[in-house]
Amino acid sequence: MTIKPFRLERYYTLYEFTAKYSLCNSDCEAMSIGDLLALEDGAQEKFNNLWLGYTETKGHPALRRDIAATYEQLSDEDLLVCTGAQEPIFLFSQAMLKAGDEVIVQTPCYQSVQSIPESMGCKVMDWLVKYENGVPTFDLAELEKMITNKTKVIYINTPHNPTGFHFSKEQQKALIEIARRHNIIIFSDEVYRELEHQPVYAISGFGDAYENGVSLGVMSKAYGLPGLRIGWLATKNQEILEKVAMLKEYTTICNSAPSEFLAGVGLRNRQHLLDRNLSIINQNLPLYDAFFEKHADLFSWYKPNAGPIAFVKMNFTTADMAFSQRVLKEAKLLLLPGGIYDYPGFFRIGFGRKAIPEALEVFESFIEKM
Ligand SMILES: Cc1ncc(COP(=O)(O)O)c(C=O)c1O
Structure with a gap:
């Protein structure tokens, strides 16, 4: 089978676990096995006895x-x-x-x-x-x-x-x-x-x-x-x-x-998981709103009505790949450049993780220095 390398997965393989901060994850906050099992009476014991x-x-x-x-x-x-x-x-x-x-x-x-x-x-x-x-x-x-x-x-x-x-x-x-x-x-x-x-x-x-x-x-x-x-x-x-x-x-x-x-x-x-993840999203969205309003000269975004990700348009000429590499190098912060999707001039952000406020502060100070 001859198939093109999967650019997004290649990119994550390189940086997902080495970047100190990330603004681009597409999944919501995970949890431990113990916390998951604690959601249901008797689940821990059943899990211990599970036939492999x-x-x-x-x-x-x-x-x-x-x-x-x-x-x-x-x-x-x-x-x-x-x-x-x-x-x-x-x-x-x-x-x-x-x-x-x-x-x-x-x-x-x-x-x-x-x-x-x-x-x-x-x-x-x-x-x-x-x-x-x-x-x-x-x-x-x-x-x-x-x-x-x-x-x-x-x-x-x-x-x-x-x-x-x-x-x-x-x-x-x-x-x-x-x-x-x-x-x-x-x-x-x-x-x-x-x-x-x-x-x-x-x-x-x-x-x-x-x-x-x-x-x-x-x-x-x-x-x-x-x-x-x-x-x-x-x-x-x-x-x-x-x-x-x-x-x-x-x-x-x-x-x-x-x-x-x-x-x-x-x-x-699942309702418990969804409520928890939607509450993280609802805490993060206003932070992005404020950020993009403040930096409207640099970025514009479409705020979605569903999901944990959005695509941000860059209103300046630096290429998205070069910009993301610079942010990664200087601020240790991971963005996902639109070029990965063959859609340059944008980058993807996520808002389903608890660490977004901290990562956004890091991005903010990078932007201010820039
Ligand atoms: C739209 C879409 N489909 C499929 C996948 C693959 O999901 P999984 O990692 O659970 O296999 C992803 C992962 O990012 C995705 O964003």
Whole structure:
């Protein structure tokens, strides 16, 4: 297999654990195993007695029931539990596409949805963001014009990494109507779902809302448990699940039993995790607001209505890569430059972590010296 290096993951491999401060993480604050187990009576003892044998390829039935509870109509039969969100992106693409197929990708994007189909000889078409008065939008009429009889999958991500865009209910409905008209699968990366800043912004998972919709979920982001490496595909289309499950037998076969157990505890207590993470977000957002208001000559941002990340436009000419390298060198602070997404002139910030106020102070003093 010949595939492009994953620029974002390469960048994090280099700097994530060496930078002293970070303003760019996409996950919410994590927690210890002890704190997670303390959320449920008897969980600690059950965890100690957990059997370390192989688990079911589709995922433990109890865990699938806990995941199904996060959807409106989908049941435990409509789920395949995988390793993180990355494995199901890889497996889905390998299972459902072949050379010569066309896919449309909401762009900029988490690179695997472009690079994996590309590595298989598919034609990858970018459905590119447009900024209108600083607000990211995606033009549905433009999307429909890109569709041909070879288009197999539309890859979307909502809430969106990196722009913070999130589809409204009306836009979701219109997008599904387009896909249905052309008999196209929608692969919807929903790793930031349930982190809407107000309940009114919540939309159904695409796996619930569309018979050929596939929702990608994970414990990593909204729930803040990336170390579990538990993610899933949720769809009513059993053929897709079966094809992906057959490929999974060539990668991880089944999931880690301790992780499955802990993910179940997390999901049964997900409101607690979400409330905690939304409260961190709500504490951090006003700090960013004040910062960007004060430095409006240098930066402008779209404040999202969902998710833990935003994309910041640089109103000066230094290249985003060079700027991020300078911030890292002089302030030991990590930013994620837009160039990593092939979208220069921006950088990504996060606001789901407790350490944001301190990191923002470091950035502020850097800016003042600059
Ligand atoms: C949009 C999106 N999809 C998928 C992933 C991969 O998630 P995981 O690390 O849980 O595999 C990420 C991680 O940053 C992401 O931002």
